[in-house]
Amino acid sequence: MNLFSDIKTVVLEALEALVEAGRLPAGLDYGAITVEPPRDPLHGDMASNAAMVLARAAGQKPRDLAEALAGQLRAEPAIAAVDVAGPGFLNIHLSPNKWRGILPVILQKGADFGRSEMGQNKRINIEFVSANPTGPLHVGHTRGAVFGDALAALLDFAGFQVTREYYINDGGAQVDVLARSVYLRYLEANGRAVSFEDGTYPGDYLIPVGEALKDKYGDSLVDQPESAWLAELRLFSTNAMMDLIREDLAALGVKMDVFFSEKSLYGTGKIEAALAVLKDKGLIYEGYLEPPKGKRPEDWEPRKQTLFKSTEHGDDVDRPVQKSDGSWTYFAPDIAYHYDKIARGFDGLIDVLGADHGGYEKRMKAAVRALSDARVPLDIKLTQLVRLFKNGAPFKMSKRAGTFVTLRDVVDQVGADVTRFVMLTRKNDAPLDFDFAKVLEQSRDNPVFYVQYAHARINSVLKKAAAAGIACDPAHLRGADLSEIAHASELAVLKKLAEWPRLLELAARHHEPHRVAFYLYDLASVFHGLWNKGNDLPELRFLQESYPQRSAGKMALITAVSIVISNGLGILGVTPVDEMR
């Protein structure tokens, strides 16, 4: 149930009636017509631009057309009043009963209220995190993980079939570095003195891996040449790192459906097959690249390489898939990986990447467009940097020293719920300030707290109501008398609740889960406002001990708020709390 689309349907029917009456030409394009909440509530409950959008094609003045439409709409029972304003807006006022009607629906649908058919069960693959398997996840990955997971939940709620996927970069040279670093920790576990030079990972997290290796092999690998152990250690180490990463993700409440190994693309003909597809389309050739202008590397020399003609599909320059020595660039397995996703039958692909991968966007989109003949859209969401603060002071992160701030550091200090909510209070493409002290503060400028507080307050009232003998289960409240829900502050809450299905679809369409976080903040705000109105106006208090039947309607209202908060938080992956501590 989406009141806005309901009313839009009513508007479209009114237009058809005008066509039949010969008042409007047939065949007009209704595509641009909207029915939205007006920015200023004084303008009514809903505003439509129908008259202005159609005026030109209909050869009429917007206001004249608006008046005609208004006449039609006034006959509708759900509509209390319509007026024409400004250049030709239709301002529609719904009857309070229409608004109240949202409550039984929410109570009946419960956790499914807002769930949409928009996605039509289309299959979407969301690839996110995909951190190199060389160490624990850090704060940057955390943002990507939270964003990807929330986006997945959002699309699921909007009616898509979603697959959460992690691409393991276990094929490249960084895995050799990892294996050598683990070997050093292994020697250390066998009592050897070791030093970590440049080109190795010095982090403590490899110590247990070295010990585990010793448990498995004793000292049999000590003093052996690299050729004797490298292959085995690559596997052993990446497995250990992926276990670590899985635990990190679990601590944040993220569960992947698929872990896809880059390595599985090598030696299986998959890369060759994907490139063959591109070659058949004439998009692969041998050639030379121009040096980048303005910032010419000192050691530039022209090299003959195998190139993908990504410029055919919107990229700025063609991109190498094969190095001059014949080995693959990283781009080649990435092409094969995306080809694999297309072959698995997804209707849409989403890659969530760190902002430093911005330069990668066009070439990957070009590849997907070419490989799928433009059938499968690829959306790339870049998550900007997280700036860490502690009590307002910047918090330095130094990878060289091996002391970077990990996902675990963050989750252990502030908890998964707070981490997730805070990371979703910014658009993905805006940088995010994360202050360890501030996010735990219990005040209005902490959105996590503010939303949770609303939920806790409702729970508190419902408990008191139950103690006072008022039945508060949704099934009971569905039949409650709502006629006394009439104050402007109460209607404001109803209207905000009614926005939820519409907001959800917008957020899903734009792939923007942060809109859910901002909506919840707004909803909490109108609720807190109504709560405090009870200070001045006793009849607005939720608990009306001397009038149990009046209380029932109010219980229905706040239960509905609680349901929508739960549903929204559920998408963000945050657990609603019943009481503040």
Place this chain on the structure above:
RNA sequence: GCACCCGUAGCUCAGCUGGAUAGAGCGCUGCCCUCCGAAGGCAGAGGCCGCGCGUUCGAAUCGCGCCGGGUGCACCA
């Protein structure tokens, strides 16, 4: 030099496929607890929406060109 992202109140940021008098929090000023959780609410002050052209009935939103900040730019992923 090129590409991508950002530029909105003193600060941090929302702003819906273009819509009416541009919003919130913090900070500042002043109010509201005999009353369901004041961990809250109400009100006030504070804006050339970076600049300029253009498209449109209508632009913070779309297009082009500038300015400022960030990121990335062959055989690293």
